[in-house]
Amino acid sequence: MKHLCTILYYFVLLWLIFAMPAKADQLTLQEQIDGTPAGSVLVLEDGVYTGQITITKPITLRGSKHTMLEGNGKESLLRIENVQNVTLENIHITDAHVGIVVKNTSQVNLLNVQLQNVWSGVQIYNSKHVVVNNLKIKGINGHYSKKGNGLDVFNSNDLTISNNKVQDVQDGFYIEKAQAIKLTDNDIKNSRYGIHFMYTEDALAEQNDFNQNVTGIMLMMTEDAQLQNNHVTEQNGLNGSGMVLFEAKNIDVLYNHFQNNRTALSTQKLATSTVEYNTFQMNQTAIELLRSNKENTVYANDFVGNIVNLRSDGTSISISQNYYDDYDGIDFDDNGIGDSPYVALQSFGQWMVRKPSYQYFIESPSVVLLNKMDRQTNAIETEQLVDKEPMMYSAQKATTEWNIQLWQVVTGLTGLVLGLWLWRKEASV
Amino acid sequence: MKKRGLVVLFSAVLLLQACSNKDFKPRGIVSETDVCKVCNMSIVHEEYAGQIALSNGDYEMFDDLGCLIEYMKNLNKGDVGKAFIKDEGENNWVDVKTASYVYDKDIWTPMSYGVIAFESKDSAQQYIDKEGKGKLLSYSDLDSFKWGVHH
Amino acid sequence: MINGLFIRLEWKQMLRSRWMQLVAVLFVFVFAAISIIQQIALPDMNGFTRQTASFLNLLLFLLPLFILTIGSMGIANDLESGWFSLLKTYPITIKNYILGKYVALVLSFMLILLLAFSIVLGMSSLAGQVHLPLVFVGLSSVTILIFSALAIVCGVVAKSRLHALALSLLAWAFALLLLSYALMAVGTIVAGHTLQKLTIVMIHLNPAEWVRFGYFIFSGQHSVLGPSFYEFTEFYSSLAGLVVYVLVTICWIVLPLLFAGFLLRRKGGQV
Numbered sequence: 001m002k003h004l005c006t007i008l009y010y011f012v013l014l015w016l017i018f019a020m021p022a023k024a025d026q027l028t029l030q031e032q033i034d035g036t037p038a039g040s041v042l043v044l045e046d047g048v049y050t051g052q053i054t055i056t057k058p059i060t061l062r063g064s065k066h067t068m069l070e071g072n073g074k075e076s077l078l079r080i081e082n083v084q085n086v087t088l089e090n091i092h093i094t095d096a097h098v099g100i101v102v103k104n105t106s107q108v109n110l111l112n113v114q115l116q117n118v119w120s121g122v123q124i125y126n127s128k129h130v131v132v133n134n135l136k137i138k139g140i141n142g143h144y145s146k147k148g149n150g151l152d153v154f155n156s157n158d159l160t161i162s163n164n165k166v167q168d169v170q171d172g173f174y175i176e177k178a179q180a181i182k183l184t185d186n187d188i189k190n191s192r193y194g195i196h197f198m199y200t201e202d203a204l205a206e207q208n209d210f211n212q213n214v215t216g217i218m219l220m221m222t223e224d225a226q227l228q229n230n231h232v233t234e235q236n237g238l239n240g241s242g243m244v245l246f247e248a249k250n251i252d253v254l255y256n257h258f259q260n261n262r263t264a265l266s267t268q269k270l271a272t273s274t275v276e277y278n279t280f281q282m283n284q285t286a287i288e289l290l291r292s293n294k295e296n297t298v299y300a301n302d303f304v305g306n307i308v309n310l311r312s313d314g315t316s317i318s319i320s321q322n323y324y325d326d327y328d329g330i331d332f333d334d335n336g337i338g339d340s341p342y343v344a345l346q347s348f349g350q351w352m353v354r355k356p357s358y359q360y361f362i363e364s365p366s367v368v369l370l371n372k373m374d375r376q377t378n379a380i381e382t383e384q385l386v387d388k389e390p391m392m393y394s395a396q397k398a399t400t401e402w403n404i405q406l407w408q409v410v411t412g413l414t415g416l417v418l419g420l421w422l423w424r425k426e427a428s429v
Numbered sequence: 430m431k432k433r434g435l436v437v438l439f440s441a442v443l444l445l446q447a448c449s450n451k452d453f454k455p456r457g458i459v460s461e462t463d464v465c466k467v468c469n470m471s472i473v474h475e476e477y478a479g480q481i482a483l484s485n486g487d488y489e490m491f492d493d494l495g496c497l498i499e500y501m502k503n504l505n506k507g508d509v510g511k512a513f514i515k516d517e518g519e520n521n522w523v524d525v526k527t528a529s530y531v532y533d534k535d536i537w538t539p540m541s542y543g544v545i546a547f548e549s550k551d552s553a554q555q556y557i558d559k560e561g562k563g564k565l566l567s568y569s570d571l572d573s574f575k576w577g578v579h580h
Numbered sequence: 581m582i583n584g585l586f587i588r589l590e591w592k593q594m595l596r597s598r599w600m601q602l603v604a605v606l607f608v609f610v611f612a613a614i615s616i617i618q619q620i621a622l623p624d625m626n627g628f629t630r631q632t633a634s635f636l637n638l639l640l641f642l643l644p645l646f647i648l649t650i651g652s653m654g655i656a657n658d659l660e661s662g663w664f665s666l667l668k669t670y671p672i673t674i675k676n677y678i679l680g681k682y683v684a685l686v687l688s689f690m691l692i693l694l695l696a697f698s699i700v701l702g703m704s705s706l707a708g709q710v711h712l713p714l715v716f717v718g719l720s721s722v723t724i725l726i727f728s729a730l731a732i733v734c735g736v737v738a739k740s741r742l743h744a745l746a747l748s749l750l751a752w753a754f755a756l757l758l759l760s761y762a763l764m765a766v767g768t769i770v771a772g773h774t775l776q777k778l779t780i781v782m783i784h785l786n787p788a789e790w791v792r793f794g795y796f797i798f799s800g801q802h803s804v805l806g807p808s809f810y811e812f813t814e815f816y817s818s819l820a821g822l823v824v825y826v827l828v829t830i831c832w833i834v835l836p837l838l839f840a841g842f843l844l845r846r847k848g849g850q851v
Contacts, residue, residue: 218469236803
C-alpha cells in the first residue's frame with residue numbers, strides 16, 4: 001500500500017512536470033491573458049508562443065528563462081492599449097514587423113525584453129509614466145533606409161529609458177513630441193541615428209554610448225535638453241557626425257567624449273546653448289557652427305588631435321578657456337591661460353563648410369601649408385572663431401598604455417642593423 | 430607638356446559648364462550619401478524627398494518639403510533651375526510650382542512639417558476626402574506658411 | 581652583364597655621395613621624431629587623424645623632394661661632366677643607361693626607407709603604442725617608384741645641374757602645392773560638380789595626389805574624401821578599381837622612362 005502511494009505520488013509529480021505545460025500550451029497566450037484577473041501576475045513557462053497578443057487590462061506578464069514570442073515578420077506582435085499598470089518582463093520576441101506597440105497607456109513597464117529580427121522594436125504612442133529598462137533590440141539586415149526604428153516615442157511624457165542595447169536599426173530611439181524624457185546608460189550602434197529628438201521638451205541623455213552610427217544624437221526643433229557624459233565614438237561614415245543640433249534652444253552639451261568622428265558636433269540655428277567641459281579627440285572636424293548666432297558658448301573644452309577644431313559660416317559665438325593642442329602661445333604670468341588669443345579660423349575650414357567637394361583636400365600637403373600661413377595672417381583676427389583665453393593645459397590626460405612588443409623591437413633593430421651594414425659594405429671601395 | 434594638357438582640360442571643362450543644357454531633370458536618390466541640405470538628415474523616406482536642380486548643374490537634396498522651401502527662399506531667383514518634390518503615393522518627381530499640397534498637423538513627414546505634395550489638385554482633393562482631414566494649399570501659399578510651429 | 585655592373589656601380593656611387601648620406605640621416609631623424617611625438621600625445625586609433633595625416637604628408641613632402649633633386653642632378657651631372665659620353669664608348673645602350681640609373685635610384689631610396697621604418701618600428705614599440713600600417717610602407721615604395729622615373733625625366737631635360745635642381749623643385753612644387761592651389765582657386769568660381777570632376781582628373785594627372793588617393797583607398801578610409809566622391813571611391817575599392825590603380829601606377833613609371841629615353845636619344849644625336 002505504501003509502495004502504491006509512493007508510485008502514485010511520483011506519477012502525479014511526473015504528470016505535473018510534463019503534462020501540465022502541454023495542457024497550458026493548448027490555451028493560446030491570448031486566452032491565458034484573458035483568463036488572468038486584472039492586477040495579477042501571469043508567469044509564462046519556457047516555450048515558444050505564436051500569434052498576435054493584445055493586452056488591455058492591468059497585469060504583469062513575466063517570462064521564464066526561455067519564453068519566446070514568435071511572429072511571422074509581417075505584423076505587430078504584442079499590443080498594449082488603453083490601459084494602466086502593465087508590466088512586461090523577461091521575454092524574447094523574434095520575427096515581428098513591430099515587436100511591441102504601446103498606445104494610450106500610463107504606467108507601463110517594459111523590462112528585460114529581447115527583440116530580434118524585428119523591423120522595428122517598440123512603438124509608444126500617447127502614453128505617460130513609461131519605464132523601459134534593459135531591452136536588447138537587434139534589427140534586420142540591410143541598409144538603414146529599409147528598416148524601422150529601435151524604439152519610437154510619439155506624443156508622450158515622463159519616460160525613463162535606460163540600460164538598453166540597440167543595434168542594426170534606422171534610429172535607435174526616435175522621440176517625437178515628448179516631454180520629460182530621460183535616456184541613460186543606453187548603448188546604440190550600427191544604426192542611422194542613435195537618438196533622434198524631434199519637437200521634444202525637457203530631455204536628458206546621459207552616459208549613453210554611441211558607436212558607428214551615421215549620427216550619435218540628432219536633435220531637432222527641441223528645447224531644454226541636457227546631453228551629458230555620453231561617449232560618442234567612430235561616427236565616421238560619409239555623413240557621420242557625433243551630434244547634430246538643429247533649430248534648438250537651451251541645449252547643454254556637457255562632459256561628453258567625442259572621439260574619431262567625421263564631425264563631432266554640428267550646430268545649426270542653435271540658440272542660448274552651452275558646450276562645456278567636453279573632450280574632442282581626433283575628430284576630422286570638432287565643432288561646426290552654422291547659422292547659430294544667439295548666445296551660444298563654447299567653454300572649457302579640450303581639443304586634442306582634431307584636424308579642424310572649429311569652423312563656421314561666419315556665425316559668431318562666444319569661445320573661451322578651451323584647451324587646444326595646437327596652440328603655440330606662451331603664459332608669462334603663469335595663470336594657466338595663454339597670453340595671446342587662439343585663432344581657430346582657417347580659410348580651408350571655411351571653404352569646406354560651403355562646398356562639400358573641398359573635402360578631398362582635407363589635411364593635404366597644400367592645405368597644411370595654407371593653415372600655417374593662415375596662422376600668420378589670422379593672428380590679427382579678433383572677431384571670428386577666436387578664443388581670447390586659451391588654456392595652457394588640458395583638464396584631462398590621455399592615458400597611454402606601456403606595453404613593449406618584442407617582435408617589433410627585434411624587427412626594427414634587425415632592419416636598422418641590416419640597412420646600415422649594407423650601406424657601409426656597398427659604399428666602401 | 431602635361432601643363433599644356435591641363436590647361437586645355439581646364440578650359441574644356443569650363444566651356445562645358447558654360448554651355449550646359451538648361452533642361453533640368455531630377456536625379457535619383459543615393460541613400461548612402463544623400464543628406465538634406467538644410468537639416469542634415471539622411472534621406473531615408475524617399476516618398477517625401479525634394480530636390481533643386483541649380484542652374485549651374487549642381488543638385489541639392491532635401492528630406493522634407495519644408496526644408497526645400499526654406500532653402501529656396503534664400504536662393505537668388507537665377508540660381509534655381511527647377512525644384513522637384515515627390516508626389517504622395519505615386520513616388521514620381523513633380524515640379525513644386527505646379528504641384529498641389531495638403532497640410533494637416535497629423536500628417537507625418539520626416540521633419541513633421543505635415544505638408545505633402547500631389548501632382549494635381551484632383552488627387553490632393555481626393556486625399557482630403559478619403560482621409561477626412563487636411564487643408565488644400567497651392568505653391569504660393571507655401572511662401573507664407575509657418576513651418577514647424579504647429580506642435 | 582654590363583647592365584648589372586652598371587647598376588652596381590651607380591648604386592655604390594649613390595651610397596657614397598655625401599648628400600645622399602645626409603638625406604638619409606635627415607629623413608630617418610624627422611620620421612622618428614614625428615612618430616614618437618604624435619604617438620605619445622595621442623591614443624592609438626584606426627582612422628584618418630592628425631597623426632596619420634602628418635605621417636602621410638611627411639612622406640609626400642620629403643620623399644619626392646629628395647628623389648627628384650638627387651635623381652635629376654645625378655643624370656644632369658653625367659651629361660654635363662661628359663661621363664655619359666664616356667659611357668657611350670662602352671657597349672651600353674641608352675635603355676640600359678636609363679634603366680641602370682633608375683634601378684640604382686630606387687634601390688638607394690628603398691634602403692633609406694628601410695632604415696626609417698625600422699627606427700620608427702623599434703622606437704614606437706618602446707614608446708608604448710605601435711602603429712605602422714603596412715599601407716604606408718607600400719605607398720612609400722610606390723612614391724619612390726613613380727618619382728624616381730620623374731626625376732630621370734627632369735635630369736634628361738635639364739641643361740645643367742643647376743637647371744636640373746630648378747626643374748625638379750618646380751615639378752615638386754607643382755605636384756605638391758601649386759596644382760592643388762590652382763584647383764582650390766578654380767573651385768571658388770565653378771559649380772560643386774565641376775570641382776568634383778576636376779579633382780578626379782587631377783588625382784590621375786598628379787602623381788602626388790595619386791599616392792595620397794591611394795592611401796585613402798588602401799587603408800579603407802574612402803569616407804574621409806566625403807560623400808561627393810562616393811561613386812568614385814566605390815569604384816577604386818572594387819577589384820576592377822584595383823587593377824586600374826595598378827595600371828595607372830605602371831603608366832606613371834613606364835611612360836616617363838620611355839620619354840626620357842626618347843629625349844636622350846635625340847640629345848645624343850646632337851652631341
